[in-house]
Amino acid sequence: MGFFIDPCLIRPLFALCILSIVFATSSSAAGAKTRHFKWEVEYMHWSPDGLESVVMGINGQFPGPTIRARAGDTVHVELTNKLHTEGVVIHWHGIRQIGTPWADGTASISQCAINPGETFVYRFKVDRAGTYFYHGHYGMQRSAGLYGSLIVDVAEGEKEPFHYDGEFNILLSDWWHKSSHEQEVDLSSNPMRWIVPQQQRECRLRGNEQYAPHILRVQPNKTYRLRIASSTALASLNLGIGKHKLVVVEADGNYLQPVSVDNIDIYSGESYSVLFTTNQDPSNNYWLSINVRGREPKTPPALTILNYSPTSASRLPNSPPPVSPRWDDYGSSKAFSNKILALTGTPKPPTTSDRRIVLLNTQNFIDGHTKWAINNVSLVLPPTPYLGSIRFGLSNAFDQKRPPDNFKHDYDVMRPAPNQNTTSGNGVYVLRFNTTIDVILQNANALRANVSEIHPWHLHGHDFWILGYGEGKFTESDVQKFNLKNPPYRNTAVIFPYGWTALRFVADNPGVWAFHCHIEPHLHMGMGVVFAEGVRRVKRIPNEALACGLTGKLLMNNVHK
Numbered sequence: 001m002g003f004f005i006d007p008c009l010i011r012p013l014f015a016l017c018i019l020s021i022v023f024a025t026s027s028s029a030a031g032a033k034t035r036h037f038k039w040e041v042e043y044m045h046w047s048p049d050g051l052e053s054v055v056m057g058i059n060g061q062f063p064g065p066t067i068r069a070r071a072g073d074t075v076h077v078e079l080t081n082k083l084h085t086e087g088v089v090i091h092w093h094g095i096r097q098i099g100t101p102w103a104d105g106t107a108s109i110s111q112c113a114i115n116p117g118e119t120f121v122y123r124f125k126v127d128r129a130g131t132y133f134y135h136g137h138y139g140m141q142r143s144a145g146l147y148g149s150l151i152v153d154v155a156e157g158e159k160e161p162f163h164y165d166g167e168f169n170i171l172l173s174d175w176w177h178k179s180s181h182e183q184e185v186d187l188s189s190n191p192m193r194w195i196v197p198q199q200q201r202e203c204r205l206r207g208n209e210q211y212a213p214h215i216l217r218v219q220p221n222k223t224y225r226l227r228i229a230s231s232t233a234l235a236s237l238n239l240g241i242g243k244h245k246l247v248v249v250e251a252d253g254n255y256l257q258p259v260s261v262d263n264i265d266i267y268s269g270e271s272y273s274v275l276f277t278t279n280q281d282p283s284n285n286y287w288l289s290i291n292v293r294g295r296e297p298k299t300p301p302a303l304t305i306l307n308y309s310p311t312s313a314s315r316l317p318n319s320p321p322p323v324s325p326r327w328d329d330y331g332s333s334k335a336f337s338n339k340i341l342a343l344t345g346t347p348k349p350p351t352t353s354d355r356r357i358v359l360l361n362t363q364n365f366i367d368g369h370t371k372w373a374i375n376n377v378s379l380v381l382p383p384t385p386y387l388g389s390i391r392f393g394l395s396n397a398f399d400q401k402r403p404p405d406n407f408k409h410d411y412d413v414m415r416p417a418p419n420q421n422t423t424s425g426n427g428v429y430v431l432r433f434n435t436t437i438d439v440i441l442q443n444a445n446a447l448r449a450n451v452s453e454i455h456p457w458h459l460h461g462h463d464f465w466i467l468g469y470g471e472g473k474f475t476e477s478d479v480q481k482f483n484l485k486n487p488p489y490r491n492t493a494v495i496f497p498y499g500w501t502a503l504r505f506v507a508d509n510p511g512v513w514a515f516h517c518h519i520e521p522h523l524h525m526g527m528g529v530v531f532a533e534g535v536r537r538v539k540r541i542p543n544e545a546l547a548c549g550l551t552g553k554l555l556m557n558n559v560h561k
Ligand SMILES: [Cu+2]
Pocket: 454, 455, 456, 517, 518, 519, 522, 523, 527
């Protein structure tokens, strides 16, 4: 292509991947379809940021192929594991898997990992339009690069509640120079070795490199939809386009009251659609910039340009990149989160709940190893998938001790714990089918004094209503402040340092569902819980999903009887 962008400003830490550019078209085919995909997962050489690495690719692509479907369609992915020595699964992030809990793609929870050489068929319905993605959910395979976009358009004849002339799709990720295996060992070591960014100094770009930023080419005076999803292993991000307002209209597959902002925060596990109008001087180009939030950035921002036609893409913007809030400006993050409200017509929460589960998020030690724990339990997954062991009543398949619904009332969330040791467990919260559950995510001080982190929590199998965010320790009087009028309906919600976030959902989807921090190293260190609901109602789990552990033995015995 032969254009240059100031090379040293470009792409240090982030693989900013614009996967597809699709202009709104109308397809003539009527009715729901089954979309077939045949995928092979394998390691391959790739250069996500200028340094050649080994990444986990699909069909020779990194990131994996984009799935595009219409609401009501069935997605059928025949996945073959071509990794030589490790299992694999894929989770379809934001798809609720109603009636197909075995297709949720969580190792040890919804299925057995697919062995090397074996093929597993994921088949599920995409019932609702929205911006979604998929990613590995076994060990730290998401950090190895196993992810891609999943876009669901409205059903034939339906309309989105907003207008746009064209569309871009961005899947955000962060790329680390240590392999995911090395990261796993580092995180599990005593003392723990945290993952650190290393800057790649390769900066001369021609535009055709695997790591070259993708240019957003636009026509003047049009409105574009920018779909953004974040599959980052760690980083919380902020995105802005110089001189252009962003109107946020969708989050996690649900429509929002349109809100106009200068830049948007996006945490791992979240997705958004924003509209922008190309109403600036078309003889210039403009920066799109992505910065790190919540942790001191060790790398410069990731940049690309908005290229107005007919201006040359090689012309550098004459205005500076948009300014993001400072990494530790939590006030602006909270203000942004509080602006996200549901569009009228979104399902409303039940006005009361049947059970409240308060989950205290702490950083702890187990035998000197650093862990994250929820109500003093650091999650360890069992070898038999819960969906099978609970469905068939195999009570010896995992620790039957129920994790607690609350923590000690005198725990001081503002200070390091007096006893920093914790225990591990693989207990499950069993939810009564069709009941309304409130979850209060309570943040606290981490191991060191004056440190409390951001954690984006993601729920599988459901959307929840975010009823509110608050500071300090949650108290009964905070219930009065819950937003029951227009709370956003989402699958991922953040907790801010030293704060709490209140969620409500209805346990109406038979299955076993992970609920966890979407920061990959945190989940690896135990930051999650498991919800089981209506499991006896689950029908037709494919044998291939359960061919390991005690369910594998059960299947084998049944065959031999
Ligand atoms: Cu976390």
